[in-house]
Amino acid sequence: MPEFATLEYENLNSVVYAALCDALMQGRFQPGDRLKIRDLAEQFGTSVTPIRDAILRLANDEAITFRSPRDIRIAGLSEARYREIRAIRVRLEGLAAETAAQVATSADILALEQILRENEQAIADGDRLKGTQLNQAFHFMLPQIAGLPVLTTILRRLWLQMGPHISDAYLAGGRAMIDHHYPVVEALKRHDSPAASMAIVDDILLGGKPILDRIAHGEEREARRA
Amino acid sequence: MPEFATLEYENLNSVVYAALCDALMQGRFQPGDRLKIRDLAEQFGTSVTPIRDAILRLANDEAITFRSPRDIRIAGLSEARYREIRAIRVRLEGLAAETAAQVATSADILALEQILRENEQAIADGDRLKGTQLNQAFHFMLPQIAGLPVLTTILRRLWLQMGPHISDAYLAGGRAMIDHHYPVVEALKRHDSPAASMAIVDDILLGGKPILDRIAHGEEREARRA
DNA sequence: ACGTCAAAAAAGATGCATCAAGTATCTTGT
DNA sequence: ACAAGATACTTGATGCATCTTTTTTGACGT
Structure with missing residues (x-):
């Protein structure tokens, strides 16, 4: 909860x-x-x-x-606004991943791996809701491990804005949604900040591609209707 | 207003x-x-x-x-929390400066230079309130020039948290508060994103030094009292 | 003087009545 | 059958009464 x-x-x-x-x-x-x-x-x-x-x-x-x-x-979400949110997430989650890589304990790593296992299972079961929640849980683990509460609050707010727009995109994304999570955990294990940052950025940009497509198509559809 | x-x-x-x-x-x-x-x-x-x-x-x-x-x-502001806010500002205002450098028009440059002139005057007059406001105005101009409304909202919230803690620090800072603003404008003129980012980061870290000192000393004093 | 305890005042949380503005519906005249 | 106007309904904004808990205050005993 x-x-x-x-x-x-x-x-x-x-x-x-x-x-x-x-x-x-x-x-x-x-x-x-x-x-x-x-x-x-x-x-x-x-x-x-x-x-x-x-x-x-x-x-x-x-x-x-x-x-x-x-x-x-x-609230609606224009393509420009989604791109801005994505750019902000790249910076902030990058910071969270870098910091987390420096301070992560083995308990933190185990918790992340547990989330990944459950996420795999949810995808295998086709449980879209659970998949979404576990993906979010993974992303929020990084600022929590890093001990950055202000950052967590900002990200939560961004996610509140994205929430209504990512529901259907998940099915389209499928496994690609968590593929980039594994390199993050590997980087945290090695305390490799740059690698952790790059991995989470990949996840945001590549894993989030279906969401951007959906929003862009939605705008296009709406423009045609007008 | x-x-x-x-x-x-x-x-x-x-x-x-x-x-x-x-x-x-x-x-x-x-x-x-x-x-x-x-x-x-x-x-x-x-x-x-x-x-x-x-x-x-x-x-x-x-x-x-x-x-x-x-x-x-x-709300109070612990030293750890202030450091976190500062780290977030470095990332986000860096993004704003980079983007602004790519799209700044000559009208934008003139507006920034106008703010700098007024800020110089306010410092010369010893007008602390006006100096604070113009410093804020400068910082908020960058995401506005960059066309990043979500970023602006986030920064505004961070400033709401810092506001009650920066009042006295300004006198201590004096001219150092805006010294780093000039290289920002120069970088924007040259459309030099990396330089713009570095300049604003300098401003946040070096110009904000008196604020950090004040918060750290305040905590120390409180700890002694307990 | 000082501490303790009770009564009173303060203050936010909650619920609700009323208001104004917008929306839907119904009536009526052609 | 249709259009126009009037009526009723919807709905958030605002104000306010009341409740409960906290804080203040003041009286009393030591």
Whole structure:
């Protein structure tokens, strides 16, 4: 269960926020989906206040947008914006991988290898949701090993924005999604920072290719429709 | 007047959020300062709801923390956390400078030089507040020239966290704060990406030295007190 | 004077009523 | 059958009442 709460104590709004973050990162929302505060309040069994709070935080994260004062929707993602996010991830996850390579313990390596094994199994089972989650878990392990909490928060926010756009791309990606994870672990074992950085960059650029294609095609389709 | 609103239309909560962001970035709050929703509501002449909304967004930005359910304070900044923010800035502002160097127009260069001139004047006048603002304006110009809105948002959030900690450091820094800005502009003129990146990195690491010292000394003092 | 404990005030969390603006629906006249 | 206007509904924004927990305060005993 991911720990998304910025607040130190438990709040209804944090519970709702965490649940919506989960849903977003698992691709359970589609871009453009409309959210209604009263509907969510009923689903969560709370009043509208904690829902408003959570939605406001997600809007602050730019994961959802207020298209008009009464029209709350899952944010879209232009190709340019996705490319920017990718460029930022290259820099930041590169930093995380370099730092992680310097400080990784054997316990860290074992945890990464465990994730890889489970990810292989999920792909073999055709379990798309689990595959997505384990891929994310791998990426978030690096800043955690590196001891970089600010970086983790930034990446989480970027993933919230990507979440609704990666769901279908995973099937297209298939095994290619984790192929580049193995060299990362090997580099961490050798405490080889440059190699770790290069490997994670490869993963972001090559492994993420199907996602970019999907977003680009989506824009094209939309342009033709107009 | 900075444009902080994530929301597209004007809201009381956006107005409050923008005002508090401004205050934070100008160092008008000290770390550990306590905020009271009802007091702020009176100051802004609104009910508590828009204030709660704005504070929730700032908490989401990790600029303020809820130490306990009824104790809202300006966030502290450990030395480790400041070093992490600095490392992230090196990567991200490096990316912004590289990109800006590739696309900068002569109008962009003129705007940067204008900021530098005003910053010189502010330092000559001993106007600490204006100096801080113009230094920030320079740094935010690079991602703007580069056309990287996501990057701008991330940097803004980091600056919200640094804001309360850089106020006094500026006097100590003095002219050194903008010395490294000139090579940045020169590099942009030559469309020299590596030089632009190196220059801004120098600025972050060397120009920011007094801030790090101040935070480190503050921690030391606190440790002695305990 | 000082510490302790209880009463009171403070303060955020939650729920809810109301408002305004936008949207859908229904009626009515041709 | 259709269009136009009016009516009702939807929905987020704002304000506010209440609840619970924390903090302050002050009285009392030592």
